Amino acid sequence: MRSSIQRAGAVLAALLMITSCGGNDQAANPSKTSETPGLSESEASDIATEAYVYAYPLVSMEFTRRGLTNVPTAEDIKAPMGQIARMRVYPKPSSRTITAPNADTLYTQAWFNVAKEPWIVTVPEMGDRYFLLPMLDAWTNVFASPGTRNGGGKPRTFAITGPGWHGTLPPDVLNYESPTALVWMLGRIYCSGTPEDYDAVHKLQDQITAVPLSSFGQPWLPPFATVNPNVDMNTAVRTQVNALPAQDYLALFARLLKTNPPAEADAPTIAKFAKIGLIPGQDFDATKLSKAVNSGIAKSAKLGQDSISKWREDGVVAGDFISKNGWAYTIKAGNYGTNYRQRAYVTEVGVGANLPEDAVYPTSDGPEVTQKYSGATKYLMHFDKDQLPPARGFWSLTVYDADHFFVDNPLNRYTLSLRDKFTPNSDGSVDFYIQADSPGPGKESNWLPAPKDQFNLMLRLYWPNDKKPSILNGTWHIPPVKAMP
Numbered sequence: 001m002r003s004s005i006q007r008a009g010a011v012l013a014a015l016l017m018i019t020s021c022g023g024n025d026q027a028a029n030p031s032k033t034s035e036t037p038g039l040s041e042s043e044a045s046d047i048a049t050e051a052y053v054y055a056y057p058l059v060s061m062e063f064t065r066r067g068l069t070n071v072p073t074a075e076d077i078k079a080p081m082g083q084i085a086r087m088r089v090y091p092k093p094s095s096r097t098i099t100a101p102n103a104d105t106l107y108t109q110a111w112f113n114v115a116k117e118p119w120i121v122t123v124p125e126m127g128d129r130y131f132l133l134p135m136l137d138a139w140t141n142v143f144a145s146p147g148t149r150n151g152g153g154k155p156r157t158f159a160i161t162g163p164g165w166h167g168t169l170p171p172d173v174l175n176y177e178s179p180t181a182l183v184w185m186l187g188r189i190y191c192s193g194t195p196e197d198y199d200a201v202h203k204l205q206d207q208i209t210a211v212p213l214s215s216f217g218q219p220w221l222p223p224f225a226t227v228n229p230n231v232d233m234n235t236a237v238r239t240q241v242n243a244l245p246a247q248d249y250l251a252l253f254a255r256l257l258k259t260n261p262p263a264e265a266d267a268p269t270i271a272k273f274a275k276i277g278l279i280p281g282q283d284f285d286a287t288k289l290s291k292a293v294n295s296g297i298a299k300s301a302k303l304g305q306d307s308i309s310k311w312r313e314d315g316v317v318a319g320d321f322i323s324k325n326g327w328a329y330t331i332k333a334g335n336y337g338t339n340y341r342q343r344a345y346v347t348e349v350g351v352g353a354n355l356p357e358d359a360v361y362p363t364s365d366g367p368e369v370t371q372k373y374s375g376a377t378k379y380l381m382h383f384d385k386d387q388l389p390p391a392r393g394f395w396s397l398t399v400y401d402a403d404h405f406f407v408d409n410p411l412n413r414y415t416l417s418l419r420d421k422f423t424p425n426s427d428g429s430v431d432f433y434i435q436a437d438s439p440g441p442g443k444e445s446n447w448l449p450a451p452k453d454q455f456n457l458m459l460r461l462y463w464p465n466d467k468k469p470s471i472l473n474g475t476w477h478i479p480p481v482k483a484m485p
Helices: 004-021 043-071 197-206 235-241 245-258 264-276 291-298 300-318 339-348 441-446
Strands: 105-113 117-122 142-144 157-159 172-176 181-192 211-212 322-324 326-327 377-385 391-401 415-417 430-435 448-449 453-463 481-483
Touching: 004 264, 043 105, 043 181, 043 235, 043 245, 043 264, 043 300, 105 291, 117 391, 142 172, 142 441, 172 415, 181 197, 245 300, 264 291, 291 300, 300 339, 391 448, 441 448
Parallel strands: 157 172, 430 448
Antiparallel strands: 105 181, 117 157, 117 211, 322 326, 377 430, 377 481, 391 415, 391 453
């Protein structure tokens, strides 16, 4: 694994080669950040919009990190850097920390800075309890995903090493190499939600530990954590990111690039950004750019957000997104390569997506592309006999409001899942009732309460079947959600 300095150097070298061939002295000399003569407002807008989309995961990860680590001690889903947060109950509807949360697993998550030394994570015997400990780099790519799928319930100890680290790990410690200094371990442990199962999962959570390599095998007390009062701990990450003026957004992006450099494959794209003063390793200074360039940059936030949202439609055409029966999903999440719009879209919908072999997240905004779900309408989702979602881990169907958060309801129920006892039809098929009001006492076991206004749905398949029937190979399809008369 190359060091971050090597990666940044490789990108800069490629940038110099690409831009110098174009005869542009400004681009060929990235140390010059003065205004770029001849660049029109329209050209600057196009480049800045591409940069906005490219940067969206990195900026979103930073705001997510701030919201989850800006606390003095570990408590529920939040914990200081380098400490494990252990969520004890499902998120409440009032929570805005994580977009599109689930009510199937208890998060066990931590943020690490592995620039100076590795961190060692120890996992206990998990038995037959489904769990997953994916690790994301700063660009939201999953570079390791230990869990039930690839090791069963056996205990394990692994190291998370940073880019360019050279050293010796303790015996029998597996090495997971991160391409960036920032790492998010977003663990999930399946839980039925009963008091007894909460208690069982809590005991497992408490046995998952993380310490820096220099303290492995000895008592370790985390350093005192300071709290930044200027960090917004209440507003949703997506809302905060989307509200940033384009110049501020790009300035933050430039700062984050210093410790989380782009991949070598990104060099041609990064080369374009130099034309508007965005250069890896340097601060972004909009005051050195022309009025026309700044005017173009100012438009990029709205244009970039529109481009990200439109990827779902364009992704279907490109074959990166599957759309059928009112449902849309990708089986290419978690490791995006140079598909920057896809990476940004998945981040916007729900940052922290898993690899498809670990989970697939189909979503539906309405029964048809041109229709949206409304609480004023009653909907039915029909599964033929033995055709409930095929998953080796578990599946669940969740309803969210228009912003992808839970909604209060009289049953305190946010999902229908494998753990529920459904009332079947006489032929063995199963109907789900998705509506704001109760479908009646005899049908409430199959009722997914919806909000009174606009909402959307997400179907989770954890560890989906890799043989027939399977969503991964197209041998199983999600049935449509139809409006009832």
